[in-house]
Each structure stands twice: as C-alpha cells, then as structure tokens.
Amino acid sequence: MAITRPRPQTFVRLAVTGAAYFLASGLAIALTRFEGGAAFLWIANAILLASLTTVGRRHWFALILCCWATGSIATGIFGLGWTAAPFISFPLVTEPFIAAVLIRHWGVHRSFLDSARNFSVFVLAAGIIAPACTGLAGAAVISLVSHTSFSANYSNWLVGHALSALTFTPIFLQLASGDIDRWVKDASFKGRSEAALLFAILTVTSAGVFSQSQLPLLFLPILPLMLITFRTGNIGAAFAIVIIATVGTGLTLKGLGPINLIHGTNGHRLQFLQFYLTTTVMTVLPVAAELARRHLLFERLQDSEARFRLLTENSTDIVLNLGIDGAIRYASPSIKQLGGYDPHQLIGTASINLVDVEDRGRVAAAHLQALISPSEMFSVEFRAIVTGGQQRWFEMQTRAVTDHEGVIRGLVSAVRDISTRHLAEVELSKAANTDPLTGLSNRRAFDHELTRQLGPGSGANGGCVAIFDLDHFKRINDTFGHAIGDNVLCAFARVAEGQICGGDSVARIGGEEFGFIFPKIPGEHAYAVCERIREAVAAIAVKAGDWPVRVTVSIGIAQFREGDDRISALSRADEALYAAKKQGRNQSSLAA
Numbered sequence: 359m360a361i362t363r364p365r366p367q368t369f370v371r372l373a374v375t376g377a378a379y380f381l382a383s384g385l386a387i388a389l390t391r392f393e394g395g396a397a398f399l400w401i402a403n404a405i406l407l408a409s410l411t412t413v414g415r416r417h418w419f420a421l422i423l424c425c426w427a428t429g430s431i432a433t434g435i436f437g438l439g440w441t442a443a444p445f446i447s448f449p450l451v452t453e454p455f456i457a458a459v460l461i462r463h464w465g466v467h468r469s470f471l472d473s474a475r476n477f478s479v480f481v482l483a484a485g486i487i488a489p490a491c492t493g494l495a496g497a498a499v500i501s502l503v504s505h506t507s508f509s510a511n512y513s514n515w516l517v518g519h520a521l522s523a524l525t526f527t528p529i530f531l532q533l534a535s536g537d538i539d540r541w542v543k544d545a546s547f548k549g550r551s552e553a554a555l556l557f558a559i560l561t562v563t564s565a566g567v568f569s570q571s572q573l574p575l576l577f578l579p580i581l582p583l584m585l586i587t588f589r590t591g592n593i594g595a596a597f598a599i600v601i602i603a604t605v606g607t608g609l610t611l612k613g614l615g616p617i618n619l620i621h622g623t624n625g626h627r628l629q630f631l632q633f634y635l636t637t638t639v640m641t642v643l644p645v646a647a648e649l650a651r652r653h654l655l656f657e658r659l660q661d662s663e664a665r666f667r668l669l670t671e672n673s674t675d676i677v678l679n680l681g682i683d684g685a686i687r688y689a690s691p692s693i694k695q696l697g698g699y700d701p702h703q704l705i706g707t708a709s710i711n712l713v714d715v716e717d718r719g720r721v722a723a724a725h726l727q728a729l730i731s732p733s734e735m736f737s738v739e740f741r742a743i744v745t746g747g748q749q750r751w752f753e754m755q756t757r758a759v760t761d762h763e764g765v766i767r768g769l770v771s772a773v774r775d776i777s778t779r780h781l782a783e784v785e786l787s788k789a790a791n792t793d794p795l796t797g798l799s800n801r802r803a804f805d806h807e808l809t810r811q812l813g814p815g816s817g818a819n820g821g822c823v824a825i826f827d828l829d830h831f832k833r834i835n836d837t838f839g840h841a842i843g844d845n846v847l848c849a850f851a852r853v854a855e856g857q858i859c860g861g862d863s864v865a866r867i868g869g870e871e872f873g874f875i876f877p878k879i880p881g882e883h884a885y886a887v888c889e890r891i892r893e894a895v896a897a898i899a900v901k902a903g904d905w906p907v908r909v910t911v912s913i914g915i916a917q918f919r920e921g922d923d924r925i926s927a928l929s930r931a932d933e934a935l936y937a938a939k940k941q942g943r944n945q946s947s948l949a950a
Contacts, residue, residue, distance in 0.1 A: 375424060376425060380431060394506055395504050395511040396497065396511040396512075399607075401526050403451075404530050405425075407454035407530075408534045409421050409530075422455055429443075429447040430444050438503045442499060449495040456483075461479055461480060466480070471646070472651065474644045474648055528595075541590075549590075560601055564602050579638075591653070592650055595642045599638060602638065675692060675772050677770070679759075680769040682729065684710055696744070714740065724756060731758075732758035732764075734757065739753050751776050756769055757769065790802065791806075795866070796847055799865035801866075803865055808927065812924060821878050822918065823928065824873070824914065824916075825872070826913050827939070828871075829912055829939075834909065845900050846909050854872065862875065882948075884948075892946060912935060912939045912946075914933065914936070916948075933949060934949040
C-alpha cells in the first residue's frame with residue numbers, strides 16, 4: 359500500500375497546535391493549581407478541540423498524539439512529575455476527542471457557532487459529557503499521585519474544564535478555521551475601524567471594572583460586548599470574550615477586581631470568574647448565532663427577491679401576493695398591460711372585486727382551499743373585469759405562503775390571460791355539438807340534453823321528446839340531387855327553430871331525422887306544438903330550378919315517465935313515429 363507523505367501545512371498545524379497546547383498547559387498548571395491537585399483552569403483542551411473540529415478525521419490521531427506528548431512534558435516540568443505525566447495526559451487529550459466525536463455524530467460538521475441548535479450541541483458535548491466522563495480517570499490519577507481528595511479534584515476538573523471549553527473554544531475555532539483572517543481581509547476599512555474602536559472601549563471598560571475591588575460592576579462590560587456582537591457577529595463576540603477573560607483573569611490573580619470581594623480561596627474566585635465568563639458566552643454566542651442565521655436568511659431573501667422581480671417584471675403573467683383576507687399586497691407590472699390597472703393603486707384593495715360577480719364563488723372557494731391545504735396548488739378559471747368594463751377570461755394558479763413555523767402568512771397567485779384559448783375551446787365545443795349543415799345541435803348534444811332532462815324526479819314534472827322524420831326524403835335526393843336535399847334539410851331547420859319556444863330544443867339526430875325536447879309540458883301541449891310545426895313545414899317549398907320541392911314530416915311523441923332514461927324515452931318516441939308512418943305519414947302520433 360502506498361504511503362502518503364504529510365503535506366507541509368499539516369506539519370505546521372501539528373507544530374502550532376502542540377506548542378499552543380504545551381504553553382496553555384504549563385500556564386494552567388503553574389498558575390491555577392491552588393490546592394495541589396487538579397488545575398482550576400484548563401484552556402489547553404479548547405485549543406485541541408478547535409483543531410479537531412476543523413480538520414479531517416485522518417489527522418486526528420496525529421494531533422492527539424502531539425498534544426499528549428507536549429501535555430506530558432508540561433505536566434512533567436510544572437506539575438505532578440514525569441512518572442504521572444503520561445497517565446494524567448491521557449484523559450486530558452481524550453476529553454476533546456470525545457467532544458469532537460459527539461459533535462460530529464450529532465450532525466455538526468462545519469461550525470457550532472452558526473446556529474443556536476449547533477451551539478447547544480457544543481455545550482452538551484464539550485461542557486457536560488466530555489469533562490464528566492474523563493474527569494473520573496483524571497481525578498483518580500491526580501488523587502493517587504498528589505494524595506488529595508478525589509471529590510475535590512473531580513469537582514475542580516469538571517468545573518474548570520467545562521467552563522474553559524465553553525469560554526475559549528469559540529475563539530480558537532475561528533482562529534483554526536481561518537474565519538478571523540477572512541473577516542479581516544473582507545471587512546471594509548470602516549468596518550475594521552469600528553471594530554477596533556469597540557474592542558478598545560471593551561478593553562478600557564474591562565480594565566476599569568477589574569482594577570477596582572469596591573463595587574460589583576461586572577455588568578458594565580456587557581454593553582460594549584453586545585454592541586460588538588451585533589456589529590461583528592460571532593467572530594467579534596468570541597474575541598471580545600477573550601479580552602474580558604484575559605483582563606479579568608490577570609487582574610483577579612493579582613488580587614484586584616470585584617471577584618476578590620468573594621470570601622474564599624483563589625481557586626474558588628477563579629472558578630467564579632470562569633462561571634461569569636461562561637455565563638457571558640452562553641448569553642452572547644447564541645445571540646450571535648441567531649444573528650448569523652438571520653443574516654444568511656436576509657441574504658437569501660435578497661437573492662430570492664431579485665430573482666422574483668426579474669421574473670415578474672418581465673413576465674406576461676400577472677403575479678399577485680395576497681393577504682389571508684384576499685387583500686392585494688403586491689401586483690406585478692404585467693397587470694397594467696393585461697388589465698389596464700396601475701399595480702401601485704391596487705395595493706390594499708380586495709382582489710375579489712376584480713372578478714366577475716358570477717365567478718366570485720369559484721375564486722373564493724379556491725382561495726379557501728389553498729388556506730386549508732397550504733402544501734397544494736389550486737387552479738381556477740374566471741372572468742375578470744378589465745378597465746373599460748370589458749371582461750376577459752383568466753386562469754389562476756394559487757397556493758398559500760407559510761413561514762418557517764408553518765404558519766400561513768398569505769397567498770401567491772399566478773394569473774394568465776386565457777381569453778384566446780377559452781374562445782377557441784368554446785368554438786371547438788360548439789363545433790363538437792353542432793350539425794355543420796343545418797347549424798342545429800347534433801346527436802351528441804341532443805343525447806346529453808335529453809339525459810339531463812331525465813334527471814331524478816323529472817318524470818313527475820312532465821316533459822316530452824319527439825322525433826321528426828322527413829317523408830320520402832331519399833326520393834328528393836334521387837330526383838333533385840343531394841344539394842337540393844341539403845336545402846330541404848336547412849329549410850326544415852329554419853322552420854323548426856321559428857316555431858319552438860324558449861327552453862325547447864331541436865337537433866339533427868340522423869340523416870333526415872330531427873329530435874325535439876319539450877321540457878315540463880304535457881303530451882297534449884307537445885302534440886299541439888308538433889302539429890303546428892308539421893303544418894308549417896308542409897307549407898314551405900324549396901326551389902329546384904323552376905320546380906318547387908315540397909316535403910312533409912312524420913312525428914312520434916313520447917311523454918316522460920317516472921324512471922325513464924334516454925333509451926326508454928326514445929324507444930317509445932320511435933314506436934310512435936312508426937305508428938304515424940304506418941297510418942299514412944304527414945301526421946303526429948303520441949305514444950300511449
């Protein structure tokens with residue numbers, strides 16, 4: 359298997375991390391082992407955890423081994439001696455390893471400072487679980503070597519390591535990941551100057567607070583700290599915490615500052631200082647994480663709005679943003695071209711007022727459906743009133759708009775002018791239901807209308823169907839030609855249309871057969887109407903050159919019965935028509 363040589367930057371990272379770990383370990387051991395046992399402050403593990411979370415796992419072993427070695431050297435020189443050094447260093451470097459594994463396992467792969475959820479994962483892993491687990495072994499080794507209390511060592515380990523990790527890991531993480539370097543390069547001169555001024559104010563404030571021991575003024579650095587957080591984000595917040603920690607720790611160890619008002623050992627005072635720093639971290643870093651998340655959302659919103667405006671301002675469709683109540687919040691410029699309305703003047707008006715009165719019910723229903731099912735798209739066609747009082751047909755696709763919590767905030771609709779398409783559909787529908795020769799309805803339309811008339815309960819309300827058949831029509835075609843025959847059919851159609859009343863309907867249902875529907879009238883009334891039509895037809899004459907062509911019709915009439923369907927009603931009308939022909943034609947017959 360081929361051996362991959364480490365890159366030069368890997369050696370640099372190992373050297374820098376190892377040296378930093380040695381320096382932090384030595385300072386902690388030399389300055390904060392007040393009771394001869396575990397140190398009250400342990401920043402070194404924050405350095406190692408930051409390195410582990412910013413490199414690939416293939417480098418973890420080398421980093422941990424390097425820090426174990428440098429930590430052992432620091433312990434041997436400043437602490438418990440060379441014999442105990444390797445053993446005490448093992449739980450020390452295991453602690454950031456456990457925290458890094460848990461952070462990765464819980465889905466944080468880039469940074470635990472970019473959201474409140476990720477920061478909570480960091481607190482749980484590095485501030486609670488990891489020091490609680492490794493503190494057992496660490497306290498046991500320290501107690502055995504230094505002959506001090508296990509419970510005191512475990513308490514000091516747990517508190518000191520947890521507070522140090524929570525306080526200092528964020529700044530080391532940003533140093534290790536290069537975030538600080540990128541911020542310095544990307545920030546404007548004004549931004550860098552503002553940050554420098556705020557850091558200077560924080561430094562002066564912190565120095566003033568921790569250099570006096572008369573008043574508990576620990577709250578004063580919070581104001582510049584919050585200003586830094588809002589102006590520079592989590593990078594500035596983490597760096598500001600380090601400033602407070604450095605100034606506060608240095609002056610507290612010299613016996614200055616309000617923390618020395620506490621009665622107790624130096625170790626207890628230092629632990630209270632760390633508690634103060636950690637509380638500050640737990641306050642400002644989640645705020646910084648939320649600000650970072652909102653800044654990212656704002657940038658995405660700006661990009662989305664730019665795309666939205668590019669599309670809407672150059673689209674022939676109308677885009678509407680509506681409130682839950684249907685009030686117009688935004689109308690794209692295309693509404694002026696399609697409807698003649700000024701989009702700015704429509705803001706705040708009720709969108710339903712633009713819809714034709716007859717179609718408002720359908721549009722309102724689609725609006726309600728979109729609110730009930732916010733994940734679905736709903737479509738509706740309607741007539742809208744454009745400027746000048748004209749009507750045009752539109753198709754609207756609409757769906758609800760929800761926020762990040764799923765709460766409906768309004769609706770967005772795309773509206774397209776379909777007047778041309780709708781006119782074409784009407785023409786196609788008319789053509790599909792019209793006899794091309796006579797202009798009457800065809801058999802398809804007749805069957806549909808007859809089925810509709812024979813709906814539930816129609817028999818009780820009366821109504822009749824009649825079939826007209828032109829007598830000896832084949833003889834006309836054979837004698838005078840099909841053109842004259844077509845003229846005869848058209849002449850019959852005109853006479854029939856002139857004789858029927860509103861609500862009645864007539865259709866060509868065969869070659870020389872015509873169907874009539876007389877809704878809600880008794881058979882005797884329908885018979886009288888048919889007789890009138892028969893007499894009118896007998897009186898017309900169609901010219902065939904110098905010869906008049908006359909035609910008569912035979913008629914079969916059937917009154918609707920309870921339980922009738924189209925086939926049974928037509929069957930009785932056919933029987934009546936057959937009876938009329940059998941009796942000599944040119945007469946009407948009413949089925950019994």
